[in-house]
Amino acid sequence: MTARRPTIDDVARLSGVARTTVSRVLNDGPNVRDEVRARVMEAVKALDYKVNPQARSLAGGGSRLLGLVFASDLESEPNSFYHSALELGALRGCLELGYQLVTRHIPLQSADREQQVYDLIATQRCEGLIFTPPYSDDAALIAEVLRRRCRVVSISPGGAGRDLADGVGMDDEAGGYDIARRLIELGHRRFAFMGGIQGHLSADRRLDGLMRALSEAGLGASDLIQVRGDFTFRSGVELTPRLLDDPLHPTALVCANDDMAAGALSVVHGRGVKVPQDLSVTGFDDTPVSAIVWPPLTTVHQPLKDMGRRAVALLASRLTGGRAEAEPEFDCLDHAVVERGTAASAP
């Protein structure tokens, strides 16, 4: 009944090597013969050994502190699910791997935003930072953080972010394409797109996908009207009238996230327009919002919690694993169109 977990010494004993060697294998260190490495891994499997993150971090030195940076203003969006889901995932990852996490909301409009990021490194001693859009594509910022010997992982990078640092995300272009494709199948020919803030490249890529689907269907720029919001419910509310009143009279409104779609929905209801009979509306992310609005929102599922967890794993592998100086890697997670009640045949 003494279900004591096996320790690194148990593994060492079983595989007939020194503790040091096991540690090297576990951390992808150099200078271990393949034969020995295999033997150790075998013992690890046989014992179902898992490293004790507490012990590792104690011995490993360093702060073991990671930072999660959001661009949004916590005052105006205290409870967004996007943030919660990402943080939840990151927190789970930290717990598994023995890291600590500090979450920081640094509004884009703060004059000293770069400074606030650097403080995370200098004062808080973060060893790695997770940037969310649009920070995840701020090449200058990322380069400077890297220069200060702090690791970086970008969430949903669209461009520069991918070349400089590891990234996690989904194929946003494909997501945009898939949802548009579905709408086209339903007979829609006139579209509206509600995008995100300037610099949020992954949201722009959703639009790229939409455009690709359009052109494949023989449609072009004149069949689409677009506006930029800021991902909040409020901006969805504010921008929708402009779309509805446009001479194009779109029959499908594609939004770059669920909150804006929810905002659009509420305006549409107020005008007596029927969803989905008169107008189809789609979201993006598949947050709980999509199930709570009426009708429930057809959207694209993005695995936010997994993304948060993967981001931490990537940082960890840079920090202690063998990937210290490896080429930047992009971890692309699966997405899926979730059909609920807001997309139907074109009127």
Add this chain to the structure above:
Amino acid sequence: MTARRPTIDDVARLSGVARTTVSRVLNDGPNVRDEVRARVMEAVKALDYKVNPQARSLAGGGSRLLGLVFASDLESEPNSFYHSALELGALRGCLELGYQLVTRHIPLQSADREQQVYDLIATQRCEGLIFTPPYSDDAALIAEVLRRRCRVVSISPGGAGRDLADGVGMDDEAGGYDIARRLIELGHRRFAFMGGIQGHLSADRRLDGLMRALSEAGLGASDLIQVRGDFTFRSGVELTPRLLDDPLHPTALVCANDDMAAGALSVVHGRGVKVPQDLSVTGFDDTPVSAIVWPPLTTVHQPLKDMGRRAVALLASRLTGGRAEAEPEFDCLDHAVVERGTAASAP
């Protein structure tokens, strides 16, 4: 620039005692003279010393594993904000205090639900469990868990939970009272209440508060119609017609959580009833849902993230702090009515 964090030895040196003694002070151990205790605490403050949870858990033995138990079915509610917020808070607490967390959804209808809980103790070796409603009031279950020498904290216990184990929550009765009071001030005299599942005592207490406000205003049971939902958006949708069609013709609908209120809202819109002009609707919890429905929901703010974190802190204080055998304690956090757009003067 070597901003090494002070260690327990630094504190010991500064206060002129042995490391052992500092440890005793830090853990509220017995057998330390008050004078020494004070001296140590002074040094702690002077150095701004914080214990290193990793080291503590390494040395302390035990699994340092905590469990968070939800009654909901993860299949049907994969993304509820209530769950996320609680888990997020608990996770933050675990990270601060050096614990691990496993989250488990055990539907009430599972035949072997007790067994699943016990497995958390026997197989997973959890040292403490956090129960959410209605598990938090399941006296038999809590007693059995306690008997197996596993600590318990109840989230929002309404009755039995409070006597047996520590608890965290808000004053639900007062919350119900406050929101009803506001509605009465607005001139409402005929009420509907959408409650939660049987056994969810904290939701029942919200109703108690409502009743108290009613009777203070000279109103009684005949001025109220009530139904029970299951906290899901769907149940809000299903139950609202019954309320709307009731001969009482309520002018205010008080819901036991935000999701059900959102469901009610969507039905109400569909019928052409104007909110808040014709009908006031209120929620409970102040999750992001309340900001993305239309109109934004007037609700009662419940500090879910704080509750999760406090639950972990309470467990930790039982486990290593001095509260090992202390009387059960209830940690009551503040709530507040958040006025948004769904409550207005009675028609």
Add this chain to the structure above:
DNA sequence: GCCTTTGTTGGAAGCGCTTCCAATTTGCGA
């Protein structure tokens, strides 16, 4: 064939803390 590199392995210290146990001091009844 001898010496230097390079590659591979093990020994041992130590991360910051808890805890067992021994040492010392104090309190108090006879």
Add this chain to the structure above:
DNA sequence: TCGCAAATTGGAAGCGCTTCCAACAAAGGC
């Protein structure tokens, strides 16, 4: 006043891991 138990304090081991450094073996270079 003495003796013994209780209260208080300190010493030291050790939790599971990383890492520095030394030891040794194999591989080239002259």
